[in-house]
Every structure is written in C-alpha cells, then in structure tokens.
Amino acid sequence: MSNATKTSIHRDVLGASALRPDGAAKVSGKFEFSSDLHAEHMLWGATLRSPHPFARIISIDLSAAYKIDGVEAIITAQDVPGKKTYGLISSDQPVFASEIVRYVGEPVAAVAADHPETCRRALAAIKVNYEVLTPITDAELAMLPSTTQIHPDGNLFRHQRIITGDQNLQGEIIVEATYEMGMQDQAFLGLEAALAIPDSGGAGVEMFVATQWLHEDQKQIAACLDLPLEKIRITLGGVGGAFGAREDISLQVHCALLALRTSRPIKMQYGREESFYGHVHRHPAKIWIRHHATRTGVIQRIESRMVFDGGAYASTSAAVLINGVTHIQGPYKCLNATVDGYAVRTNNPPCGAMRGFGVVQACYAHESQMDKLAVACGLSPVEIRLINAMVTGDKLITGQVVESVAPVERCIRETDAIEMPAPLARNANALEIVGGSGLTSLPHNIVRGVGWGVSIKNLMYSESFDDFATARCQLQNGVVNLKFATVEVGQGFVVLAPQIARSVLGVDEVIIDPVDTRIGSAGSTSASRQTWMSGGAVDGACRLVRQRLFEHVGTKHNIDPLRLVIEDTDVVDMLGDFRISVIEASTGVFIDETFEHHHRPTEELDENGQGNCHVAFAFVAHRAVVDVDVELGLVKVIQIATAQDVGRVLNPIAALGQIEGGIAQGLGLAVMEEIVLDNGKMRNPSFTDYLLPTALDAPQVIAVMIEEPEPQAPLGAKGIGEPPCISVTPAIAAAIRNATGRDLPRVPIRPQDICL
Amino acid sequence: MTVLIPQSLHDALAAATANPDAQIIQGGTDLMVEVNFNHRKPTDVIALRRVDEIRNYVVTADKKNVVIGSGLPYREMEHGELAQLLPALAQAARTVGSPQIRAAGSIGGNLGTCSPAGDALPVLSALDAVINLQTATTSREISVHDFMVGVKRNARQPGELIVSATLPIINGWQGYAKVGVRNAMVISIASCCLVIDREKGSIGVALGSVGPTIIRCRETEQWLAMQIDLKNISIVAPNLLKEFGDRVAKESKPIDDHRSTAAYRRHAVATLSRRLLTRANTQ
Numbered sequence A: 001m002s003n004a005t006k007t008s009i010h011r012d013v014l015g016a017s018a019l020r021p022d023g024a025a026k027v028s029g030k031f032e033f034s035s036d037l038h039a040e041h042m043l044w045g046a047t048l049r050s051p052h053p054f055a056r057i058i059s060i061d062l063s064a065a066y067k068i069d070g071v072e073a074i075i076t077a078q079d080v081p082g083k084k085t086y087g088l089i090s091s092d093q094p095v096f097a098s099e100i101v102r103y104v105g106e107p108v109a110a111v112a113a114d115h116p117e118t119c120r121r122a123l124a125a126i127k128v129n130y131e132v133l134t135p136i137t138d139a140e141l142a143m144l145p146s147t148t149q150i151h152p153d154g155n156l157f158r159h160q161r162i163i164t165g166d167q168n169l170q171g172e173i174i175v176e177a178t179y180e181m182g183m184q185d186q187a188f189l190g191l192e193a194a195l196a197i198p199d200s201g202g203a204g205v206e207m208f209v210a211t212q213w214l215h216e217d218q219k220q221i222a223a224c225l226d227l228p229l230e231k232i233r234i235t236l237g238g239v240g241g242a243f244g245a246r247e248d249i250s251l252q253v254h255c256a257l258l259a260l261r262t263s264r265p266i267k268m269q270y271g272r273e274e275s276f277y278g279h280v281h282r283h284p285a286k287i288w289i290r291h292h293a294t295r296t297g298v299i300q301r302i303e304s305r306m307v308f309d310g311g312a313y314a315s316t317s318a319a320v321l322i323n324g325v326t327h328i329q330g331p332y333k334c335l336n337a338t339v340d341g342y343a344v345r346t347n348n349p350p351c352g353a354m355r356g357f358g359v360v361q362a363c364y365a366h367e368s369q370m371d372k373l374a375v376a377c378g379l380s381p382v383e384i385r386l387i388n389a390m391v392t393g394d395k396l397i398t399g400q401v402v403e404s405v406a407p408v409e410r411c412i413r414e415t416d417a418i419e420m421p422a423p424l425a426r427n428a429n430a431l432e433i434v435g436g437s438g439l440t441s442l443p444h445n446i447v448r449g450v451g452w453g454v455s456i457k458n459l460m461y462s463e464s465f466d467d468f469a470t471a472r473c474q475l476q477n478g479v480v481n482l483k484f485a486t487v488e489v490g491q492g493f494v495v496l497a498p499q500i501a502r503s504v505l506g507v508d509e510v511i512i513d514p515v516d517t518r519i520g521s522a523g524s525t526s527a528s529r530q531t532w533m534s535g536g537a538v539d540g541a542c543r544l545v546r547q548r549l550f551e552h553v554g555t556k557h558n559i560d561p562l563r564l565v566i567e568d569t570d571v572v573d574m575l576g577d578f579r580i581s582v583i584e585a586s587t588g589v590f591i592d593e594t595f596e597h598h599h600r601p602t603e604e605l606d607e608n609g610q611g612n613c614h615v616a617f618a619f620v621a622h623r624a625v626v627d628v629d630v631e632l633g634l635v636k637v638i639q640i641a642t643a644q645d646v647g648r649v650l651n652p653i654a655a656l657g658q659i660e661g662g663i664a665q666g667l668g669l670a671v672m673e674e675i676v677l678d679n680g681k682m683r684n685p686s687f688t689d690y691l692l693p694t695a696l697d698a699p700q701v702i703a704v705m706i707e708e709p710e711p712q713a714p715l716g717a718k719g720i721g722e723p724p725c726i727s728v729t730p731a732i733a734a735a736i737r738n739a740t741g742r743d744l745p746r747v748p749i750r751p752q753d754i755c756l
Numbered sequence B: 001m002t003v004l005i006p007q008s009l010h011d012a013l014a015a016a017t018a019n020p021d022a023q024i025i026q027g028g029t030d031l032m033v034e035v036n037f038n039h040r041k042p043t044d045v046i047a048l049r050r051v052d053e054i055r056n057y058v059v060t061a062d063k064k065n066v067v068i069g070s071g072l073p074y075r076e077m078e079h080g081e082l083a084q085l086l087p088a089l090a091q092a093a094r095t096v097g098s099p100q101i102r103a104a105g106s107i108g109g110n111l112g113t114c115s116p117a118g119d120a121l122p123v124l125s126a127l128d129a130v131i132n133l134q135t136a137t138t139s140r141e142i143s144v145h146d147f148m149v150g151v152k153r154n155a156r157q158p159g160e161l162i163v164s165a166t167l168p169i170i171n172g173w174q175g176y177a178k179v180g181v182r183n184a185m186v187i188s189i190a191s192c193c194l195v196i197d198r199e200k201g202s203i204g205v206a207l208g209s210v211g212p213t214i215i216r217c218r219e220t221e222q223w224l225a226m227q228i229d230l231k232n233i234s235i236v237a238p239n240l241l242k243e244f245g246d247r248v249a250k251e252s253k254p255i256d257d258h259r260s261t262a263a264y265r266r267h268a269v270a271t272l273s274r275r276l277l278t279r280a281n282t283q
C-alpha cells in the first residue's frame, strides 16, 4: 500500500490529513455498532424467510410457535397496519409475503421473544404450507411475453433505449462481443441491526438503525405503520460499511411493527448468512456490444443490448439500468449510438444499489471492447484510449454536454507515467507470489500481464431527482455545533464536516450533534454525493454563520463587515490593523443558521434516451499488473496504478482510503467475489465461500490525485467513493487476458476459465 | 449445558469415558462454527485446552517417528524442529486459515472433523500415519487410512479421545501444495501431498478435496516405482511426468460444487502432483 501524502498543515482544516474521530474506537473494538445496541426490557426480533424462490403460500400456522414460552408476538402480512409494500422507487416489495414468495429469503413472518434462541425455535415452529412453483431465474426467459408474470407489475422493471445520430453507420473496423458479470455482494462487515423503542400508547416509535438514508427509511416505515412521519424518529446507529446495501429497507419495518405490537423495545440483528438474504446485491448483467471505428481507431458508433437481472423486486433497478445505458460509451467521444437496456424481474435475490451503480457493468463491457479495438487497429491500449478520450464540452450519447472538468487524457497519461513494479524475482518469497502459502507456484510458472481500464461515473442522483442536503451550524464562544442527517458509513463525513467548519469559521472545536431525523434530509450516503451535497450544506451553513459573525463584529467595532475575513483562527480587517480571535469574537453570542444545498436540476430521459439526466461526472484510469499461473489459472494482482479526477483533495489520507478500498472491491469482482446461484438459491451465503480479498490479495496501490477543481462543486471536490472500484475490474481482466491470451468475457474470472 | 475442563489426560479420558456423548472441543475452530450455524447443539462439552500432554510432540527414542499430540496447534508445526522433521506437515500447517486459526486449530480437530479439505490429512495419509485413540481403559492404534471412513466421518468410537498421530521420519523428500481461489485464508479446492522415501524406494501421493475423503493414489505410486528408481531420484522425463499427473487425476474422484468444478480439480491435482515430483528432484 502506498503512503498518504503528509501535509504540514497544523490545524485539521480542509486539505489536512485529519484523522477520523471514530478511527481508534473502531480498530480497538470500542465503537458501538448497531449490533451493540441495548435497551432495558428489550425483546429480540427475528424473521421467517421463504426457503423457495417461487411459491404460493397456502397457509401459515402460528399455533405451535405461540405455545413456546417467551414468545411475545408473531406478525405476518395481515398485521401490517399501513401500506403492505415498500420500495425505493416503486413500492412493489411486501413487508411480509402474503400470497406468493418470489425469492429465497423473502420475509414471511417475524417473531418477538425474550431471547434469540427462543426466536429461533419459534421460527422453526411456524408452519408454512407452500405450493412450490417453477422459478424463473433467467432474465432473457423472464422477458418473453409467454413467460409467467412473477409479480402484478410484470417482469420488466424498465426498458430504456438510446437512439442518437446515424443509425446505419458501419465502421471500417467493427468489434463485438457479449460480456457477463456475476452477482457481487456488498459484504459490509457490520451486519444489519436496529433497535426500536415504542412510544407509550403506540403513538410512535424511536429507532436506532444502521442505514444509508434516515429520511427515506422514515418515509417508508411511516407509510407501512400508517403513522405520521414525525412519529417515526430515527437516530443513526453505528454503521459498519454499506456500499449500497443499506439503501433499501431490510429489518426496519419488522422491528418497528414488533415494538408497537409488544409495547417493548425490540432489537433485531442479522447474522452473516441472513445478511446475504436480507439485502440487495449488485445486478448480474449480460451485455452485447458492438463498436464501429475508423481504421485509425476513432469510435464512430456503439450498438449495445444490456440486460440487468434485477431479481424479485424493483429496488433501484430502474435507476441502475439508466446508469448502465447512459455510461456504455465510457469516457470516450461517440456521436452515434443504438442502445437497448432492460432491467428484468426474476426469482433471483433482489438487486439494487452497489458502489458503481450500473456503471460497473457498463465499464467492464466498454473497456473490454477498447482492448479489442486496439488490437484490430494495431494500437496499444493507451493509444486507443487517448485517441478517443472525451473532453469538457463533448456531447454524450444522451445529448447531454459534459460540463464537468473532464481530464480523461491526463488520467491516462499520469497513470501511464507511474513506475511499473519490479519483475518477479527468481527467488521471491512464496508468500509474495501467486498461490501464496499454498505453495502452488514457482516463479517459472508465472506470466505477468498488464491491462487498462478507464471510466466515467455520474455523481449524485439523476433524472430530475432533487436529492438535496441540509445542515445546521451553531456558533457560540468559539465552539461550533454541526447538525445534519448525513449518514456516516465509513466514507469520512465525520472528519470532513469539522474540517469545513474550521476552514470557514476559524474555530478549532467542532461538535457533531446526533445524526437523526430532527433536521431535514441529507439524502443518501451513496452516488459519491455526500462530500458534494452535505459538504455543500455544511459549507453553506458555516458561511451564513460567518456572515452573521462579521456583522456582529462589524457593529461592535465599527468596521464594515465586508472588510472582515477569517485568517487562521482570527477575524481580521483586510484593510486595517484590527484582529480579534474567533473565540473572543463569538463570546456571548449565539448564531444559528441552517442551509439546504441543492444541485442543479436534471431532466428525465425521453423515449430515445435523450436528456440532461446527470448532474456531473468524475473520471479515473487504472493500470493493473498481475501475475498469473497460467497452468493452474491462479492470479495475484501485483500493482494497481491509478490517476483519479478528484477535483480537489480535502483530506489526503481519507481520499487514499477510498481509493485503496474501492480497488480492493473491484479486484474482488474481477477474480473472486460472486454469489453463486443455483435455480434461485444461493450456494455460498457465508464468508467461508463468498471470498473477499485478504491482505495477501491486496495489491500495491500507487495513486495520483488529479486536482482540477470542479466549478459546480461547492468545495471544488468531486465525489471519490465510486470511481476507484469501477475501471479496476476491467483493468485486471485485461491484464489476465494479456498474460494468458484468453478472451475471458466473464467476471469474476475463475481458475477454470483461465486454464481449462 | 456443562463444560468440563480437565487438567490432565487422565482426567480427560475419565470424563470422556463417563460421558461418551459429550462433545469434545480442542481449538474450537471447527466446532464453534458448527455451533454458530446451529448445526450442532452440544449439551455437555469436554474442553481439552488445558491438557498439556496432548499439546506437545515427542521424537521416539529410535529417532524413527514423531508422535504429535492431538492438541498441538498448527502454529507450533510451522517452524523449528518439527518443521525440519516433517516439512510437508509444516507446509500444510502454514496454509491453514489465518494466524488466529493456526494458534488454536489442531490435528486432533482436523481428524475429528475429517473433512476432505482438511489440510493436515493428506500429509497424514501420504506418510501412513498411525492414530492413537484412548478411553479410560483402552488404547488402540489405527492407521489413518482406516480412521478416515467418509465425508466428515471417522472411526472414532463414542467415549474415545484422539490422543496423538505418529508419523515416520523419512529419509527423502516431502512437500504439500494447495490450490484455493485466493492467496490466503482459503479452503482448498484441491491439494496434494507427495512423499518420497529414498531408503524404501517408495512414493506416497495423497490428495485432498477431490473425493469424499483423502485419496491415496496407490496405483500411480506403484506405477511410478516401476518406471524409475526412487532410491536415487533423478530427473523424471517429461512424458513420464505427464503420465504421472494424468494417472493421479484419474485416481481422484472430484465433484462439481459451488467452490469449483470436477474438471478443474482433476486438472489441479494433476498439475500439483507433477510440480511436487519435479520439486522432489530439484530441491
């Protein structure tokens, strides 16, 4: 791993490698995760899930379960007082299945009891009589009109095409292929957990939840409980990672319902296996794509057909699809396109948000194509990408003009300039070579390969959605209190928000008030958006407070407030000698301001996929160096070189953390992470068999951060969370192709794909 | 639930004999996973952590064998005298899980679980280890080949404790190699232990994760012994090496599952066995 740039900034302002306030607690085991929550007299809740991918519920018999000592309540669909379904975009997912179960793991009932073991016994005692139906687990099959409709809403979540330019153009060079991607899991370490405490008389409920978006949870829970919004008060419980898997409701409604039913606090938490069933995953996708180019390698037209398997319920499939189709051109100029995208319902586990959100699938396909194109034109992977690199002002296939800073060429060139790793030493330590401690390989069994990936990723929500963020800033006696509902999932807003306040207001002491629904929404911690959106809100609130402080100081000392600025920790007159510390200036005053940050409005796509649907874009290049034991099909990623368009680095160590973490996640998708499905059933819902990269699998990462401040962004900084995991997957796949000469049209690449 | 923590082998044997249904726990790295998954609900547990006699190893007076206590953690096998005497066991031990697992996990537990993926087991098999089983009143020696009877099934009788495994010190070469889909902390999808005894002029090849239990490739061993003089191992000709691997693969009985395919596993044991045989000649 590379070292973060050391800064010489002595205060933890913007630009400093400020350390996370929760870092030491997390690494020493003292951080309170949601699963550590506890309340006096609490009961435990647990969920009964469908063992079938598709079945009709004939009857549910609760009598035996109720006879178990310690069981306090059992609820099913008929106990949901409000809306029977929920969902982020379309509300198609039942709180509890009542007639039909549509995936393995779908909730059917929930129990509350005095002990988790009592819960387990009660679940085992509930008798559900199913009529098993034949599951539809193939997306192509599900789309056929003759196929059974899995849900009243139909089997198609969304179809979106993009038609632009010359529909008949044929390039001198044509390359085409079909690419496939397996189902990845977010695999956060802190499992789903919540505590719900009922108000007396069932008037409302106080909840502590590990989620990504407090206000969206609040809205969906309130609707299902048939209670006014304000009666559902949610405080963020300690979150151990999210990556998209906490955007959807999992146990929230069940937990709240049980609390209201029993008038006792309810604690619910999933184990690892249940977590695999309890949250959405990354969409498996199949993408056919054909590129037309001139003999010199200039892309002229793209044709593509993209099929995303959304599983049993809608979740965010429609939005994921839009990201896929609108990013299929990659960070390259292209004027003509014919794209068809389908997000399809099947009886597989539901899929939704995961870091990269539809762009991961598209990028794997377009980057694999770029290498094919390079070969066909006799160019290197770097040359073909430079020839086509997009710039600010280019028009996308949606007709949208890229107004964002677009340093694609610079990303590629700076990545290319990073030094290659030393060749594998003949006497290399076994742990450093492919196979690790398994001692499978000797240096002479190993071939080295190099591959490239470059990506474009939209930031924030798209298609006319106003995902604003709210923040409040209070200043008193030199101390700032910040309040927002911005969820910390590990991305680092807990360290960034105080940095912003210190920079704007010249204070040192910044207190973050509890993160809850007692303030306006912050939007979701997803779509690489919180630094931009909540950062913008905190910045805006702090600026309002600063203005009021200057007015106060101006009045008191008879100086025009417009002449005042913050310098380090002082309020200073730009045109005179006046200087007073912020502490002194704010003694005895109380300034309180709230600010909402909205990004510019966007539009929906029309039927031809045209429209300014995205807010902004970020770019990144990855170069992967891998060692492959070609005969055994084993891979070790040696180095990832990357140059990322970050706008502005606000905290170098935190930025590097995002980059290294994203790379590990993209590496996982390239070579090991996959939920293996067999007729709708997960074969590996555990960390024994769902393999995540370990320290020995993590490559050296050399990262360059390209700082060209984004004029649209409040702090000049682009979102940096998603780009690191997007193009690293195709870069690694390309490197393995380079080492083996194989086509490898599917990720994750398994040993047998390489050597058999 | 009761938990007994005997402080000596004598007390442990007495406890196990008195309560043959009690669940034995050594490092707990298999058992606790099963408990967590509710696959097992022990009511009485006998914990062997404090039984020092089985957390040790001894070299026999004639210097021909090593007797390894069933509770000796893998960590102790990775380095030092034991690693010199039994390099293949050291290599197998090094591939087990993570440092935490190696500090707790043991051969007794690997034998107790008797998974075809157990990393110590191909080594015990290739070296024709002998397992010692005792009750308060009995003691018997059983060949590891007879001990391992099927997928997660062994010949231990209720009330018996696995006390030790006896492995010969050979003059020759031995090595272990394991394929997994990541570079550490991984269950093997194919593994191979190869032992060449120069004095006897014999070879032992044992495979993991390619059958219901560990597979000894007896036919291939005999075939190779007829092709080359194993007493003076020399370079194995490429065509012989190829055939050796092919024969090993033929003796394996792998299946398709969510971890890998039968075809890959067959290919992997062929490759691993060839590489180990090559290493035997060059190291």
Ligand SMILES: Cc1cc2nc3c(=O)[nH]c(=O)nc-3n(C[C@H](O)[C@H](O)[C@H](O)COP(=O)(O)OP(=O)(O)OC[C@H]3O[C@@H](n4cnc5c(N)ncnc54)[C@H](O)[C@@H]3O)c2cc1C
Pocket (backbone or CB within 6 Å): B023, B024, B025, B026, B027, B028, B029, B030, B031, B032, B033, B048, B070, B071, B095, B096, B097, B098, B101, B104, B105, B106, B107, B108, B109, B110, B111, B112, B113, B117, B118, B119, B120, B156, B160, B161, B162, B163, B185, B186, B187, B188
């Ligand atoms: C994260 C993780 C990674 C792992 N990785 C590997 C790996 O790479 N390779 C591998 O081979 N294994 C691996 N394992 C499995 C496990 O560590 C090994 O099988 C280990 O050898 C078990 O030893 P133990 O002492 O912990 O057994 P325990 O869990 O204590 O016992 C296992 C079984 O053996 C029985 N038993 C134990 N001792 C005796 C005795 N003296 N007499 C009678 N019965 C006994 C127990 O009753 C139980 O049924 C891993 C486990 C985990 C949790």
